[in-house]
Amino acid sequence: MIVFNEDGCIKCGACQGTCPTSTITVTPTYIQHCDMCGQDPKCAEVCPEGALKVEMFTVDENALDQPRLTFNSSLCTSCGKCEEVCPQETCVVVGKPNMEVEGFCVMCKKCVEICPVQVIGIPGIVEPKDCAIDLEGKGATYIVNCVGCGTCVEPCPVDAITLDKVGGTISIDENVCIKCGVCSQTCPWNAVFISEKYPVKREKDIIDFAFDSTSCIGCNTCVEACPGNFIKTIGSNLTIEVPDICAACGLCVKVCPTDSLDLVVKWGEAHPADAEGLGYDAEKCEFIGACANKCPTEAIRVVTKTGMACPSLVQTDEDPSFVNCIRCGACAAVCPEGALTVGSIEKMIDGKLVMRDRIEFNPSKCTKCGDCETACPYNMIHLTDDEKLPVKGFCTLCGQCIEACPEHALYDK
Known part of the structure; x- marks a missing residue:
């Protein structure tokens, strides 16, 4: 029986691409695969013609025999009974x-x-590698085992990421980073983590992975650089073989001295920290400030058309604006006492009950160290003289701002 350690999976899809019977489907959130129904496959049990059968075979000479499924096409009538009973919905x-x-x-x-990360195995024979990373205490940005492919650099919406040398390690400017998490979602090798969160990876599709053998000089630089050992050498003619599916980091393309490789990847949409939770329709907003004045934690700041800053009620010469806490979790990630944490709340959206991140605060644990205030990329978090609420500026998704907005510019999303 094949098993997966999904915590360490980088969602590259290589397993899906190599499976000869299309039993594996990799998505950004889960891996669907045939688990042999716990070594008692239902598909073989119900097959009326015996087209699907279970046989025992030797995977390793030092281990017990393992069951596997065999298929006889000449006996199959396409009745669909196997598909009906498959609990994993892989049999089609x-x-x-x-x-x-x-x-x-x-x-x-x-x-x-x-x-490439050895998280697929066979119990008792090849144990899947434990690639789980302990993110507790690692802060608002954490980089580990970066391969220097630079895939995360371009998607950064604020140009906070730099890579001085291909194959080196990226740098993230904490003063510029907005903790949106797009870099973490894009990284092919699970090397970047934002606000101690495991990201949902972006979908990606390799459109073309081209290799020009006429310009290749057989240096094997790409082979040595590939973090997943996807590229293979062809010793007879000093060229290489590129995979149909890989992590798509493009490091091989960047290190090739003769530009013999070209990789075209179509990326799915990113899912930044503010993609869910509190929605804001700028076209409807009249910058009245009722939302900011109503928010019990001062997680919204509005400058009205008359220059009044809300909720501070101080007159300014600033243009009308709206800023809110997007619950990125940076404050919680750096809080040394655990006073600020990222929790969740149920919301009914479009008729569906969904979970959304919210910031939770325990005043009894707060020492007013100010780390959260420094870490907040939106300058929302601030210390106060209120003993009951010594820190403000974090969003609990209470919804009071939505109720207060007369223009319906705010909504749950």
Whole structure:
């Protein structure tokens, strides 16, 4: 039985690409695969013609035999019973000649062998590697084992990330970084973490991975640079073989001295920290300031059209503006006492009950050290003289601002 350590998975999709029976589907949030129904496959049990069967075979000479599924195309009638009972929903009738059914595990071990971070295994034979990273206490930005591919540099919306040398380590300017998390979602190798959060990876599709053998000089620089050992040498003619699916970091392209490689990747949308929670429609906003004045934690700042700053009620010469806490979690990540934490709250949105991040605060733990105030990229967090609420500026998603807005410019999302 094949097992996955999803905590360490980088969602590169290499296992999905190599599986001969299409039993693995990798998404940004989960891995769907045939788990042999705990070594008692339901598909084989219900197959009326015996097209799907279970057989025992030797995976390793020093281990017990393992069950695997076999398929006899000549016996398959495409009745669909296997598809109906599959608890993992991997078994599918596709009707291809000689392969009428897909989605069953034959224990070929190709996924185990290709995984660049060794998080796929066979219990008792090849244990999946534990790649979990302890993020507690690592602060608002944390970089670990960066391969220097630079994939995260361009997507940064505020140009806070730099890479001085390909193959080196990125740097993040804390004074510029807005803790949106896009870099962490984009990183192919799980090397960047923002506000102690494990990111949901962006979807990506390799459109083209081209190799020009006529210009290749056989230096193997790309082979040595590939963090996942995806690129293989062809010793007979001093060239290489590029994979159909890989982590798509592009490091090989950047180090190739003859520009023999070209990688085209289509990226899915990023999911920045403010993508969920409190929605703001700038076209509807009249900058009245009712939302800021109503917020119990001063997590919204508005400058009205008359120059009044809310909730401080101080006259300024600033232009009308709206700023709010986006619950990025930077304050909670640096709080040494655990007074500020990232929690969650249920919200009914578009008829569905969903969970949303919120900032939670325990005043009894707060020492007013000011670390949260320094870490906040939006200058929302601030210390106060209020003993009951010594820190303000964090959003609890209480919804009072939404109720206060006369123009309906604020909403749950």
